[in-house]
Amino acid sequence: MSLTLEQVHRVAHLARIEISDAEAASTLGHLNEIFALIEEMQAVDTLGIEPMAHAQDLAQRLRADRVTESDQLAQRAAFQAIAPETEAGLYLVPKVIE
Amino acid sequence: MKQWEVVIGIETHAQLSTEAKIFSGSSTAFGAIPNLQANAVDIALPGVLPVLNRGAVECAIRFGLAVGAEIAPRSVFARKNYFYPDLPKGYQISQYEHPVVLGGKLVIQVGDTDQTVHLTRAHLEEDAGKSLHEGAGQHFQGRSGIDLNRAGTPLLEIVTEPDMRSSAEAVAYARALHALVRWIGICDGNMQEGSFRCDANVSVRPIGQPHFGTRREIKNLNSFRFMQQAIDYEVQWQIATLEDGGSIEQATVLFDPVTGETRAMRSKEDAHDYRYFPDPDLLPLAIDRQWVEQIRAQMPELPGAKRDRLMVDYGLSLYDAEVLTSSLELAGFYEAAVAIAGRSNAKACANWVMVDLAARLNKEEREIGDSPVSAEQLGGLIARIADGTISTNMARKVFDTLWNGEGGSADDIIASQGLQQITDHASLERLIDELLATNATMVAEFRAGKEKAFNALVGQAMKATRGKANPQQVNELLRRKLA
């Protein structure tokens, strides 16, 4: 199978990556080459094979229900020092519309 | 004209009462200054990883047991991918194909009948942060402010089958669920703070049509009243639309309490492609039998069972038993009072708790949990009424004294203020004889047929004993003497 330009635009938007028509066209070529490689998988009959999501067949470890943070004011200051835009302790973004 | 059937399913997000967040060690306490309770994991710094809070899993297990559901021995956390500024990782960790709680049911009361609402599932997930907009004391021009204190707070999303057929049923379900999650201690139920939020999936279909109509989802109903209003509006809107020859588009709508109307959200674009996949950072969640049994052993008696038991053990009416089991605290208070007052006074205890105490609490906007009069104090007071030590009128004064924190027990107050009822027949008779002698006019009036004069004489007697005489006894004595 191969992708269409329209699909490239759609996926780019889902991924929130601006893409020009020219970029989309060149990307489409690369993606189709890569998908040609990926398609090799489709020839394999995997009926009854359990998908493997993790490298190990283990169960998840849990943490105790305990607060671990202290000195959060200093921590917040350190975190917000590297933020693009903050005010009154809030991260600022262009207006969110619901 | 067509007859329409309303079909409602409810999804509820109950914030779980854990100390720490679901995947980090930040506090879940409400009301901190912005982003104070947002640690490296919560703000999704590069490289950080989630670790699941055992307490949140225990809450889910408690819920599953309370609704008779299956606790999945293995469940999976997935990532729900979408971009939103209050979602720091760009995905929400939630359970998708394999939730922790499967099935279950809740019995609700609609009018006088019991109805069963079947649950589809309940799953664990993390809450998002909050976007604060201009206004509301904020003034960042044309921008929104993001507070991630709530991001990562544990939620249990509880999903019903489309079993409800009216707004009244939906509200009854929501109330019953609200009472239950508080009862089993997994959620504080505070709707103002967003601890318990409901989404209602509403559709209508002509009666007899086998398949469901297209549904619209009303989001974030944070009071029972709004739920009722929103569903009622939505139902009439859908019926009107269909009767006008229109069709219903699947949509997410918001309820505006000011206009009383629902309106479609400016949809999160591509909201329908969340690209769920198992979170590679989190291995499957395993819950063994032993853990479930351990939690089962710690479960409180559930409201339905307690209600039935109160009716059998104490002879309470269905109504009384319902009211007294509306919360675990109230039921606990009631049973503690009965334990002191004695089982034979169970009905009196119910009346005191439901009438006198409830009125007083209500007046002062207090919860049963911070009643100034303890269950033990109230039980002691009721015992003294029952054994005739004090009259009901006098008991109200003792109650006031207890309420004001003056005096440790009913007995102490009765003793220190000399409030014991005068039941000694001889002394009461002496008192009445004196009264008749000094109130000849009233006696004459009574004999002349004025019943009012009799009441005045009773009043005089009560006044003379400063209320301590048993009014019934006074009554009898007076009648006899005047006969």
Next chain:
Amino acid sequence: MIEHSLQAIALSLKSKEISSVELTQLYLDRIARYNPRLNAYLAVDPAISLGQAQAADERLARGEGGPLTGIPIAHKDIFCARGWLTTCGSKMLSSFVSPYDAAVISRFHAAGAVVLGKTNMDEFAMGSSNETSFFGPVHNPWDTTRVPGGSSGGSAAAVAARLAPAATGTDTGGSIRQPAALCNLTGMKPTYGVISRYGMIAFASSLDQAGPLGRSAADCALLLNSMAGFDERDSTSLNRPAEDYGRELNAAAGAKPLAGLKIGLPEEFFGEGCAPEVMHLVEAAVAEYRQLGAETVAVSLPSMGLSVAAYYVIAPAEASSNLARFDGVRYGYRAPDYHDLTDMYCKSRAQGFGAEVKRRILIGTYVLSHGYYDAYYLQAQRIRRLIANDFAAAFRQCDVIIGPTSPSTAFKLGEKASDPVQMYLSDIYTIAVNLAGLPGISLSCGFAGGLPAGLQLIGDYFTEARLLNVAHRYQLATAWHLQRPAAFD
């Protein structure tokens, strides 16, 4: 000193033959001199490094410290290090100073090692040549017109040119082993879960694993001892008893130190696809192993041919989600001009990520999207299971699997940069190991045309100590790993 093993350096530090400050300064001077030719380092901070060296010297003076105290180590710029620029090779994080330490950094800090600097890498570890770095490619010290491999190319070039005694890397599909092969180093990817991923910027979470890059297996064992260990902050970190990964290295052995060892030779590793000059060196190494007493058996990994296909579904899928947090809201690059929220996201990400990263995000987004999930993602996970099963079957017949690390020696800069599929195929021998979560090690097995070639050893889960020993015995018998590029005296 720059040819000393880590153990020898530790002895020199203990005996005060050299101080940590002197040693650190020596490397800082070399970096100042040679790094412009290599572009191996992205950040060097002499004040921090020398301060740590000073502290290490005080520790050593008190008779305290362990085998790594005072030794400067270079870290791949994928590890968050408090106060250090941590860019992950991306414009997106070009001004990101980490407010916290990764687990690996903390562990080295606790061991008293010195942070020598942060090394260049393919952007977000996506690449096999180090050419996708926003900060320009790294040059291979053996031939600066060639690539050092990737994605841990900066770490590999730094150690190969003796600009660091040792370095850390991460390996998602071969990113430690392949640059080790191309730079004449020893590099190990341990069993998934042995080293905490906390603070290591995620590429593909179910495949990523940190590991050491050094000049010998013995050095790698010392580094792994420090890096490995349970971390409650990583749900996938394994809670196992601590072990000394070098424990088998010092055992006395005769002329046949590997007698009893069964080496599996998978037909899939010895067929077409590998450059003949590399294959000859690998075959010579196999012959050397027979000399050392090992027995060889033919094994088969029938699904291995699908590993690249499965990998280029699973890794981009996970990456597309892992990289969603780079949205210009809380840290990282934000586009200067935009007209609304969505536009801010789209422009910040379009400008902040490079072409290869964007390509993989698009692949990952596509394979997870509605209607394609089963055909791609689930199918890839089923193939992943088949690959893991192949290895399990093979390890019933042998102790260690041997093959080439990379199908070729270092290729020219720019040679594959515009051909993603050719680039992806550079990892055909390494990717399956990540999919299965197994430990693997690459060591040099000779030179072809003046360029080093790598031999890969793969073991069953948790057999790092044995792998290191098998590599070590070869290095005792050969001298390839001692060669160093002439241009960096």
